[in-house]
Amino acid sequence: MHPLQLFQWINYIYETAPWEWVFSGIGVFIISWSGRLLYRKRQRQDVTTVDSSALADQVISLYQQQLTSSGQREQSEILRILPAVDITYFTGREPELSQLSSLIFNDSHQSIIGLWGGPGVGKSALARHFAEEHTEQFPDGIIGLDARGKDANRLASDFAALISEPIDAESELEPSAIMQSRFARRRSLLIIDNAERADIRTLIPGGHCTMLVTTRDRDLLDHIGLRHEAQIRLSPFASNESLVFLQNLVGPQAVHDEEDAACELASLVGHLPLALRIAGASVRSQFLTNHPFIRYVTDLRNEQNRLQHLSWRDADELNILPVFRLSLVHLADGEHRTFACLAACVESGFNLETAAVTAAIDEKTAASHLSRLINLALLNVAPESRRFRFHPLIRLFAQHEAENELDVWDEARKRHASFFTGYVYEHQTLSQQSARDLEAEQDALLQTARWKIEHHDLDTVFWDGVCHLLESQGHWEVGIELMQ
Structure with missing residues (x-):
């Protein structure tokens, strides 16, 4: 030879x-x-x-x-297929990025990590940014797929096709066997973006492969057996991060020139990254006008039209309402109705009893519905006080659903007002405890007072109680406003 x-x-x-x-x-x-x-x-x-x-x-x-x-x-031939999200203006998230690195690159190597949070908070952007920052640590490639509406079998086939190892349609292999045979020996990063189904647990390949799951549903991460320390929640930006993000979007000088208006804008949208991105695009498009931040903030101050102003041309991904509506697929009908009714509660927060009365359900059912909303990041809870509170834009979305989709707005407001009318009746005594109870629900009582004015309800007992509360707190200006 x-x-x-x-x-x-x-x-x-x-x-x-x-x-x-x-x-x-x-x-x-x-x-x-x-x-x-x-x-x-x-x-x-x-x-x-x-x-x-x-x-x-x-x-x-x-x-x-x-x-x-x-x-x-x-x-x-190494694949680099990343989530289809623009990260040109990616800002901040250092704690979350550090936590991801610690979980993946330490000696114990967490093979699956979950990113969860509400709509528009930036889960996909964070996953993509992390992947781009760590391409060298995944020498066999990075593959990301949008899992919305797909089951485990479809995802397994999509992954295998992307690496040019298509699966025979008549194959009897389970998704878990497919993923383990294709990926277990690869030092790859698999990103399952917008996960909705718990059957993705069958796709975990193990071995040297890392899977990063983004989802709005914390319950899903629990169902696939992910430990709580491997679940990272994304929240809206802090105030300083919002300003930096706006500077990246429209330029540092523009923010500096109208810093007060920029701060108010960030507050009005609850520091939500997607809303800030839309607002930045809108402000940037008005660069030929004077004071574009002030002009845009003036539009946002009107709560009734705020969500409509948070849209950019015809792009659904830059339109708040379609993005928020995607969360509704995770809710059962009763949960959806409760979500809408709770918009009648005050923005500063409410307790379980108020939620049950406003939604016209018993407290056990209310507790179940509230838990589901919390795990979808549609509602927040303060553990120390057990009071619940909406993100300001989520609350407006719930009100939109109550008014335009479910027609429960008027009845929910009426139940809320009736409950707090009775609350004043129950606390007519001048004891210190009654005073503290009334003070704790001051915002709800003022909202009830406005509802009564709107409906010409001259309930003297209620008004005496509210006036006494305002007098004891020194809120004369509020009392005068109501009387006018």
């Missing part, structure tokens, strides 16, 4: 076998040996020949060139 033929045979084995380093060493040895053997054979035949070591060096050099080109070809 000619040495070059022998080399081609060894190279074929190298490319197809899983233990490349073994064959590499054996190949070099055989090539060197074959060169010397050829030299001796030609000496016996008295044929002029080249130096054996030179021939071996030539063959080895060619072999190394083949290995290099093969490695380059493999590198060029």
Whole structure:
């Protein structure tokens, strides 16, 4: 056999076998040996020949060139398919990025991590930014797919197709077997974005592969067996992060020139990244006008139209209402109705009893519905006080649903007002405890007072109680406002 033929045979084995380093060493040895053997054979035949070591060096050099080109070809085939989200203006999130790195790159290596949070908070953007920052740590590639509306079988097939290993439609392999056979030995990052179904737990490949799941549903992360320390919640920006984000969007000078208006804008949208992104695009489009921040903030101050102003042209991904509506698919009908009714409660917060009365359900059902809303990040709770509170834009969305979709707004407001009318009746005594109870619900009582004015309800007992509360708290200006 000619040495070059022998080399081609060894190279074929190298490319197809899983233990490349073994064959590499054996190949070099055989090539060197074959060169010397050829030299001796030609000496016996008295044929002029080249130096054996030179021939071996030539063959080895060619072999190394083949290995290099093969490695380059493999590198060029490494996939980098990331979530389809724009991160041009990505800002902040250092604590969450640090937590992700700690979970994935430490000695224990957490093979699956969950990012969860409400709509528009930036889960997909964080996943993509992390992936781009750590491409070298995943030498076998990064693959991300939108899981919205897909079951485990569909996702497994999509992943396999992306790495050019399609699955036979008649294959009887379970999704878990498919993922383990394709990915377990790969040092890859798999991003399952917008997960909705708990059956994704069958896709966890294990081994050296890392899976990052983004979802609005914390219950889903619990159902797939993810430990709480591996669940990272994303919340809206802090105040300083909102200003930095706006600076990235419209320029530092524009924010500096109208800093008060920029701060008010961030507050009106509850520091929600998506809302800030939309607002930034709107302000930037008005660069030829004077005071674009003030103009836009003036529009946002009207609660009734605020959500309508948080849209950018015809892009659904930059339109608050369609993005918020995607969360409703996670709610049962009763939960959806409760969500809408709770918009009648005050923005500063409410307790379980108020929620049950306003939604016209018993407290056990209310507790179940509230828990579901909390785990979808549609509602927040203060553990120390057990009071519940909406994000300001989520509350407006709930009101939109109550008024326009479910037609429960008027009745919910009436139940809320009736409950707090009775609350004043129950606390007519001048005891310190009654005063503290009334003070704790002051915002709800003032909202009830406005409802009564709107409906021309001159309830003297209620008004006496509210006026006494305002007098004791020194809120004369509020009392005068109500009387006018």
